[in-house]
Amino acid sequence: MNKKFRMNPIMKKELVVGSRSIKMSIAILGINLFLTLIVILIMATTNLASGSSGYDYSALLMIFPVLGCVEVGLLSLIVPIITSGSISGEREKQTLEIMLTTPVTPFSIAAGKLGAAMTVVMMYMLSSIPVMSIAFVLGGMSWWALIGLIGILLYLGVYVGSVGVFCSSVVKKSIAATILTIAIGIGILVATSVIFYTWIGIWAYRESVGTAVSQPVLAPMVMMFNPYSPIFDFMLRSMTSTSVYGMIDNAWQTPALIGLIYKAWIPVSVALNLLVSLGFLKLAGRNISVTRNNKKRK
């Protein structure tokens, strides 16, 4: 009943070690400097463009989506770098073997590494809130949009991070794991888009020759597995009065049940992609597992 909360030991150790490294301070400084420069650039451009006709405050509304997209981009690059050395680094340092002689499961090792990476990502994001708040002050976003953005960035961090941990468990060198993580990310992005647009293209062709049977209302389902699609829907909802569902509904007549799923695009897509993340973590655990690591050693 009186069970104490116990933090994943690997995550705890990673946080202790990481907090003593100068890399984290430099990264936080770099990210915030970059975001600040972008805000200054937008404000300066707006100022120059306004000229004698007065300051165009509506142009400042661009700050939020631009900063949001920059954060998404940064996260997509930083998380692979953080996580890609998680398992391969332990192998390089010859510390993984000792870890595997303890009762901690390979899955816990993978989850601990991801948890530590997510804590670092959280720190990066929280540190950027003051810069992001400029958009709030100038009316470009609501508090809910800010909270929503943090949530969606966290989700993206978990997704990319789990791919990073998986890649780190597959290849021996951290640099190779970073490249593989980015390649898999781009691969998923491209593959889902290609399948979606091919589906639509085939339908459009059949429609033009009069052989189309029904509208491709299921095609957008593919895009639900695109990890960036909930972010796209989030940005669309935050900045405009429409959404992904609105776009689909405008184009085709969606059946009620499918419509419900599309209406809840963000939660459904996030849930699906988090399941995929769990799969990557499980695979990472399997790769770490000693029983699979039976190559001749000595």
Place this chain on the structure above:
Amino acid sequence: MLEISNLTKRYGKFVALDGLNLHIDKGEIFGFVGPNGAGKTTTMRIICGLLKASGGSVLVDGVDALKRPDDIKRKVGYVPDFFGVYDNLKVMEYMEFYGSMYGMEKEDVDEIAVGLLELVNLADKQDTFVDTLSRGMKQRLCVARALIHNPELLILDEPNSGLDPRARFEMKEVLKNLGTMGKTILISSHILPELSEMCTSIGIMERGKLIVSGRVEEIMQKSMGIQPIHLRAMVPGMEADEAKAHVLTVLKEQPLVSGVSYAGEEYQIHYGGTEQQAAYLLKALVERNIMVSDFHREKENLEALFLEITNAAHAAQVHP
């Protein structure tokens, strides 16, 4: 404590362990000796659950290591031959980290870790970063780490490799202390004389098989059979050449003498008898008017025995 039966490990066609049998009692310090590729590390890694066996069984304190590897992890502490440490982590934090991997509370780990660091002579290094320690200190820290969960069996793979003489001595003292505490230890090494000083039993491995195993004294007794007797002697009233011929004749008459050589006024006698029989050899020499100034058996040499045994095993495989 440790019962290995018919343990086999194959990598494709290569047989790393060929039906290994081994028994180690509780409280024993067992030294594993063998050339590179003999299968020592493979055996240790299988016991620790780091490698899957192809066949056979391994029981640690009655628990099947091959069927219940997770249970074995709480019974075994492992010090690998090569290992690294983390940057930016202090000695005490290192111990706390591994303690927490066994589900131990921080307070308990701290209490145990202080005692273990004292045992390995690192008590004054608690706040030192582990990556700044010397190799010998890291090795001793790794032993302390392997003991954090109070395992029944401690496995050390070449713990002295790469250490300077001072660090080797300190490591030896640590292991001797552990022996007096009643820990069961399985240790592999290439430095055979050191093993004989530390271990209660030793086993010699060659090509995945245990060729010889037993108490150190028994093995030493076997080694005596291959150690030559050194003799310095003279015969009253005879010139040097005549005296040498006489001594050689007398020696060759003895049934247990398999060979005699003479160099630097000293005879080297290859004698297959026991110490008591060697005393009779001395008596026989004296009775034949040979005056003996020095008669001693060369000191037991585990290294020589090791070479003799492994060479014999190799020859048997080449010419069955």
